[in-house]
Amino acid sequence: MRRLEKDESLCIGCHQCELACSKAFFKVEDPALACLRVEDREDGTHAIHICNQCGKCAEVCNTCVITQAKTGVYMINKKECAGCLMCVGFCPEQVMVQSDDREEPSKCTACGICVKACPTGAIRLVTD
């Protein structure tokens, strides 16, 4: 399975990963439109929330439009998606993206753009 892995101890809170993700898929640099989240804790450390391809989104989808590809990555069939947003609401990591200018949500495809943007190696792309 191809998926993201994280090491929060390396995160410096630069949010470059979020900006790169949203830039790639929404053409704007907006952390709210990124399929991962970096949360700045009060103690100066950072929590990284990434999609671990757990499949909860596919489980709650009534219409079976989220399916697991051969790579292990869960993909949304946007043509068939009715935009009900249950997957977004039920995502345990809260890293699926809903944007009012699109009718369907987005999720992490483990493309690695965030990994390339991360200056410290806090996010890695692994294949199990």
Place this chain on the structure above:
Amino acid sequence: MIKMCDVPRYAGPDAAELEKMKKAHVLLNKVEYERTPLKHGYTDKLLTVDVTDKSVKISDIPAEVKEKFVGGKGYCLRYLWDATTPETRWDSPENEIVMSAGPIAGITQYGGTGKMLVCTISPMTDIPIDSNVGGFFGPYLKFAGFDAIELRGKSDKDVIVVIDGNKGTISIEEAPLEHLDSHLMGEELTAMYADDENDRKNVAVVCTGSAAEHANLSMLNFTFYDPRRNVVRLKQAGRGGIGRVFRDKGIKALVCKWQGVKANLNDAYDFGILNKVGLKFHREVANLDEKQNFMRSTGTAYSLRTLADYDIVPTRNYKFGDAPGIDNMTAEVFRKDWLTQGGADGCWYGCSMACAKTADHFLLKTGPYKGQRVCVDGPEYESAAGLGPNCGITDPQAVLELNFYCDTYGIDTISYGTMTAFLMECYENGILNEERTGGLKLEWGNSEASLEMLHQMARYEGFGKIAALGSHKQKEYFAAQGWGDMDFMNDIAMEQKGLEYSEYGSKESLAQQGGYGLTNKGPQHDEAWLIFMDQVNNQIPTFEDKAEALYYYPMFRTWFGLMGLCKLPWNDIVPADNSTTDEPAKVPEHVANYLDLYYGVTGVRLTNDEMIRQSERVYNFQRIFDIRLGKGLRKNDAVPYRSVGPVTEEEYLSRQERYDGQLVDLVGYTEEQVKAMSLAEKMAATRKFREDRYQSLIDAVYPKRGWTLNGVPTVAHLKELGMDLPELLEVVEPLQDLQP
């Protein structure tokens, strides 16, 4: 989670048989139309199909109808009124079945937003019945370009009406070969009109079953395709005999096809607010369901145990409220041994509450499909309680089998359960016996007899012909035969206005007694489901609270029927801080959600008061519709004493401590006086007190609703509502001074 994608189809029709059915279709009329896309939740188009001459008409819905009747049930009642006269009865050709989904229906972001409202003049009550149903037909009809459909006339041949929203065609086809029973016809028509397997989710069917040919208590099934279980699921417009009217018109099914369900087909005024509120709702369900009531994992039947603890689950024809053996039917048992979860258990897109469960691969032991494995939708709480403990049955296998056959035959589980409970009590009292039932031993707990009676009803033979009448007409029949005392039967037959009660024992909840008795269509809980807030949560403790609740909640809950919404997401799961709000029973945050949804779709911002006012217009219209058809006055709101207090010595003695105590605490006797009273005296005093209290409740509620003490909407109130329409004034003006 149970993965169902790989299991073989249960009822998949044979391809050759399907081809034969299709070839047998005769096209009687086909029209092409230009689809009107939705604008802010409305198409403003009405589709009229007259099956007598097979004509199809599309007309505009006028702005004044939209303003006063809003949609959904409002539209259904308005067009039903216009089509009928005071003399129209259920089987008159001009009687219509009108269906409308309402402006919010069809959004996909929030739970419970795919409901269709269905109205007709009922064969059980002779007044309008309204039923609220899930499944895909309601939203698909909107997407196909129609806010409402009215079906009128009578066809000399069995026909289906097929609406293809993408192609813009409406056809009326003679369809002689499809099976009548819904679990088969739903599959057959879904497969027939789908391009391929993936297209089945785009086909919605409305049909009934073989029992609807004769049985008054027949309903309509609305399908939705479940891609995980590979099966067509059934939801019911259950109450009041709409299925009987459907078949009397010679209609076998409606089919509506829509390819391409997307998030904003309603053309929302503010799409963003729908997303915001919807996402908040999904997160609430995700976080709180397992802390509150497990709707996702168990469905509505979760409440059997809780209600039994509060002496509310109707047992042995509502004599008692806690069923011996109820532990056989708890949520844990259903979850562990019978039901599957994690499939497509929302009956429309976006329902994360997902309360519709199934028993998969259920092996039938009786009837025409004996030995086959089927998918049983349910049981919902009402079905489980009515078919089960109310008849003394606590075997889940029997309840599921009854549920399956009721559904596929087109029989309303609630009416069937309550009616069977009445018949069993008649049997216990010698009003019925083995000879009179043709050999059916209708003893408490005899599930085999209940199932056999159901099969006989579907075949319309034997005692099934009597069962097909429903409780109200059965009383008259039994009395005419000299079999039973009418007064006793009036006390124990749990029906009012001709409709059987739904499944809550209301003896200890005055609010629910009114919630059943002071309804427009008859004793169905959807209008004023107050028993939880009254008896379980004690949120409306005083007499004044209860009377006020019988004004506010029927109006508030009517609003769901105007919009095309399900009521369950309103208060089955509530925000974590709901108990700290001023009025937790109203779930203020969720009311605000609904006002946001209405604004988001239509662009109109309502206040709470305006929301209630929208409902009041339609509610009073329905009341006057009842009056126009000969019911709807105070005398019609009388209730069977079984719903108010103990009819028999057995009932009194089973809760003697409670009833004796109430004679002291509520009625005003001293303990010594009560000790000195005979059982008959105590029962008479209890009855007088409880019946007087119900009348006092009516005296308090009617004025709040703007009605005279005879239950007639006042002219002044109609003016205040903007409902002083000439056709309404014509009905109510002569009755303004009429005393009860």
